[in-house]
Amino acid sequence: IAPDELVRKMVRTAEPARAKNVQINMNLNCWEQRLTANEIQISQLMLNLILNGFHAMEPDGGVLTIVSNFDETHIHIQVADTGCGIPKEIQSKIFEPFFTTKETGKGTGLGLAIVAQVVEDHQGDIRVESKPGRGTTFTVSLPRLHVPLETE
Numbered sequence: 001i002a003p004d005e006l007v008r009k010m011v012r013t014a015e016p017a018r019a020k021n022v023q024i025n026m027n028l029n030c031w032e033q034r035l036t037a038n039e040i041q042i043s044q045l046m047l048n049l050i051l052n053g054f055h056a057m058e059p060d061g062g063v064l065t066i067v068s069n070f071d072e073t074h075i076h077i078q079v080a081d082t083g084c085g086i087p088k089e090i091q092s093k094i095f096e097p098f099f100t101t102k103e104t105g106k107g108t109g110l111g112l113a114i115v116a117q118v119v120e121d122h123q124g125d126i127r128v129e130s131k132p133g134r135g136t137t138f139t140v141s142l143p144r145l146h147v148p149l150e151t152e
Helices: 003-017 039-056 088-093 111-121
Strands: 022-028 062-070 074-081 125-131 135-143
Touching (some): 003 022, 003 039, 003 074, 039 062, 039 074, 088 125
Parallel strands (some): 022 062
Antiparallel strands (some): 074 135, 125 135
């Protein structure tokens, strides 16, 4: 799958959930790269990260930034928001199934658990950096497919 194309598609899919006061910036640099991955699972991973970013910026708005890069072995996709951030004391719990900070009826606590499982299933890695009141950045790294692309 083409990671940048998938990111663009998931941003379009999430668009109806974006508040008017949330801006999206994309800096996608993997247009020639490919992943060997389950497209539905990676789509779900991206959609969860995008929607979580949107929710983190409610009600004040902010900026969601998505960046893709690659190195010799991996494709890296960062999803960063300027939202409320995640307190240090709960950062170790955010990938646990059914853990949520949302009020009852607002979240299942499965979004980040699914993200973590998809990353693990694809032999990847996920890192989170967060500063309360400043925002959160998730960095997903997935193994790159090494095949020369056909040129016309």
